[in-house]
Amino acid sequence: MARTLINMPKRARRGEIVEIKAMIAHVMETGYRRTETGAAIPRDILRLFVCTCDGEEVFRAEIHPGIAANPYFAFSALAAGSGTFVFSWTGDNGFAATESVRLEIE
Amino acid sequence: MRRRDFLAATGAVAGTLALRADLASATPEQAQEAIRALVGGGTLRKGRVKLDLPPLVENGNAVPLTVTVDSAMSAMDRVRAIHVIAEKNPQPVVAVLRFGPRAGRAAASTRIRLADTQTVVAVAEMADGTFWSGSAEALVTMSACVEGV
Numbered sequence: 001m002a003r004t005l006i007n008m009p010k011r012a013r014r015g016e017i018v019e020i021k022a023m024i025a026h027v028m029e030t031g032y033r034r035t036e037t038g039a040a041i042p043r044d045i046l047r048l049f050v051c052t053c054d055g056e057e058v059f060r061a062e063i064h065p066g067i068a069a070n071p072y073f074a075f076s077a078l079a080a081g082s083g084t085f086v087f088s089w090t091g092d093n094g095f096a097a098t099e100s101v102r103l104e105i106e
Numbered sequence: 107m108r109r110r111d112f113l114a115a116t117g118a119v120a121g122t123l124a125l126r127a128d129l130a131s132a133t134p135e136q137a138q139e140a141i142r143a144l145v146g147g148g149t150l151r152k153g154r155v156k157l158d159l160p161p162l163v164e165n166g167n168a169v170p171l172t173v174t175v176d177s178a179m180s181a182m183d184r185v186r187a188i189h190v191i192a193e194k195n196p197q198p199v200v201a202v203l204r205f206g207p208r209a210g211r212a213a214a215s216t217r218i219r220l221a222d223t224q225t226v227v228a229v230a231e232m233a234d235g236t237f238w239s240g241s242a243e244a245l246v247t248m249s250a251c252v253e254g255v
Contacts, residue, residue, distance in 0.1 A: 058205075058208040062203075065219070067218060068219050069167070
């Protein structure tokens with residue numbers, strides 16, 4: 001599984017807005033590049049990143065080749081209650097990765 | 107090398123280059139087309155969207171982008187999605203960022219690729235059906251997607 005890096009607080013007060021940063025290791029090959037011999041390098045990108053909290057959607061990014069390698073997204077969530085944040089990435093060639101982080105309300 | 111072979115070879119190379127030039131850049135018209143398609147019958151107004159890009163980009167392969175929309179993210183005033191469009195990239199639509207019911211602020215950051223010096227536009231789609239846009243210029247000294255492997 002691809003290396004992922006999630007940065008978010010483990011604890012928050014109810015109603016607080018928490019900042020979330022999520023990054024994943026991926027080449028994001030655009031499909032527009034060629035090798036020295038002129039052969040096209042096939043596209044291999046992530047297509048979708050979704051963050052949910054207990055099944056409710058927080059943030060979703062539809063990804064195109066214009067997103068840089070090792071896609072990084074920073075966004076925020078409303079800490080309405082304790083819950084588990086699930087991060088999932090899907091892409092070309094059957095790529096799939098999932099990560100989860102628990103947030104406790106103090 | 108015989109002259110005929112040389113011409114055939116260079117012709118083939120020129121043809122490939124022309125094809126690559128086609129691929130390498132969308133036109134501002136295509137970007138406008140993409141914006142029209144997403145706005146549909148609605149109207150697009152300028153304002154409420156702040157797009158932050160470095161004004162001078164040394165490496166187009168990873169350009170930090172932050173987009174912020176002036177919205178309270180309350181039940182009435184919400185941002186549904188932000189569309190990021192780079193008019194001179196091979197594909198003008200770079201990303202669509204969607205905000206769910208548990209989203210905090212109407213803001214997000216990512217890193218994008220820029221093929222050329224250009225204006226990047228962010229269009230915010232609000233829950234009330236209105237569309238707002240903001241833009242930023244970036245001067246790119248080293249373009250993304252030109253180097254081989």
